[in-house]
Amino acid sequence: MKKPRILLADDHRMVxxxxxxxxxPDYELIGxxxxxxxLLEAVDRLRPDALVVDISMPLLNGIDAVRQIKKRHKSVAVIFLTxxxxxxxAASAFEAGALGYVLKHSASSELLTAISCGLKGKTYITPLLAGELLQYQRERPAVSGDAFSQLTPRQREVLQLITEGFSVKESAAILGISSRTVEFHKYTMIESLGLKSSAELIRFAVQHAKGVSRAGVRLACDLTPSSSR
Structure with a gap:
């Protein structure tokens, strides 16, 4: 039987x-x-069955990357390993389109279960967060007014690069757009967020780094590896 094809995204080589x-042993790791x-380029080129993705990554964080990927590759199963x-x-990860959320220190006991669930279209959440996430969903506001969530995907990309210390010119080269367009996004964010300077924009980014979204999550798979069938 052909093994499912997995693409891994993590900037920590040892991990x-x-x-x-x-x-x-069970999957074909294609990259x-x-x-x-x-990650965006590799998914378009390799067309994996599933992704194992870290959240904190250079140039574009895992959550925003997955948001873009799911628009073009709806069937790919995404497991966050963080x-x-x-x-x-966790809520932001599932809102972006993930089917699994596993902590790195639990990878040896949970990751394979999470991938198996994801490939079946089911959801896996690490037991350490399952109860808290259910409570979060019950208590969350009906409508989110979070300022970060109002930014466009391109604005979030620009904001991450600026926060990482890239210049306007460097950010433009990475994104494949003009420096003028980067400046436009930068100052549009400053104006729309009611800020006064680039320094305030960076402080805002640091304070809102999670990009929290209040979307619903359905816990549909086994909550512990031992209960898998």
């Missing part, structure tokens, strides 16, 4: 090599990329 060892923009023990991150 990536450890995940490779977990995956290779490892180290930033969000490389260090973030934070229900806000």
């Amino acid at each position: 990536a090599e450890g995940v490779r060892g977990l995956l290779e 490892i990329v180290e930033d969000g923009r490389a 260090m973030h023990v934070d229900v806000d991150y």
